[in-house]
Amino acid sequence: MFSYLKHPVCTLLLSTALLNGCAATSALTDFYQPKSHDDLYLRGGFTWWEADEAFKVEESADNVYSVKTELIADGQPYEFRFVDKDWTEGSNCGYLDKSNQIIEVNVPANTNCNSTNENFRFTPPSSGLYEFSIDFTDEDNPLTLVKKVN
Numbered sequence: 001m002f003s004y005l006k007h008p009v010c011t012l013l014l015s016t017a018l019l020n021g022c023a024a025t026s027a028l029t030d031f032y033q034p035k036s037h038d039d040l041y042l043r044g045g046f047t048w049w050e051a052d053e054a055f056k057v058e059e060s061a062d063n064v065y066s067v068k069t070e071l072i073a074d075g076q077p078y079e080f081r082f083v084d085k086d087w088t089e090g091s092n093c094g095y096l097d098k099s100n101q102i103i104e105v106n107v108p109a110n111t112n113c114n115s116t117n118e119n120f121r122f123t124p125p126s127s128g129l130y131e132f133s134i135d136f137t138d139e140d141n142p143l144t145l146v147k148k149v150n
Contacts, residue, residue, distance in 0.1 A: 037091075038056075040091060041055050041056050045080075046071070066133035067133075072124070077122060077123040079121055080119060090113055095118045096111055101121055109145070110143065122146050132146050
């Protein structure tokens with residue numbers, strides 16, 4: 001009697017088919033699961049561009065992630081972006097185009113999470129606590145917003 005499992009070529013083909021099936025299932029599962037963005041950090045000159053736990057975003061509303069920080073209004077712009085710990089492609093969020101580079105209070109800016117050096121610039125009009133947020137309600141067109149917290 002012929003045993004498929006004892007024949008090396010059959011064993012190899014069967015193993016490959018099983019592994020490919022598992023990989024396809026994993027890819028489909030990943031495709032259908034909503035992306036989480038809670039691994040992002042607000043990074044900029046005020047964090048020395050590090051992924052500081054004090055600047056890790058939290059989900060503040062459905063698909064909106066934010067963090068608050070104190071800023072001093074000295075007339076100089078703060079450069080920033082939202083990025084994960086490893087500067088991963090797809091999790092490196094800066095301005096979409098030059099018209100969105102300068103952030104003004106309460107004015108949403110189009111954001112590109114596949115950017116490289118497109119840092120936002122924000123000059124606070126007064127010293128105080130500001131909330132920086134990124135809105136992924138439309139996953140393909142995220143928005144960045146800065147607002148003053150009273």
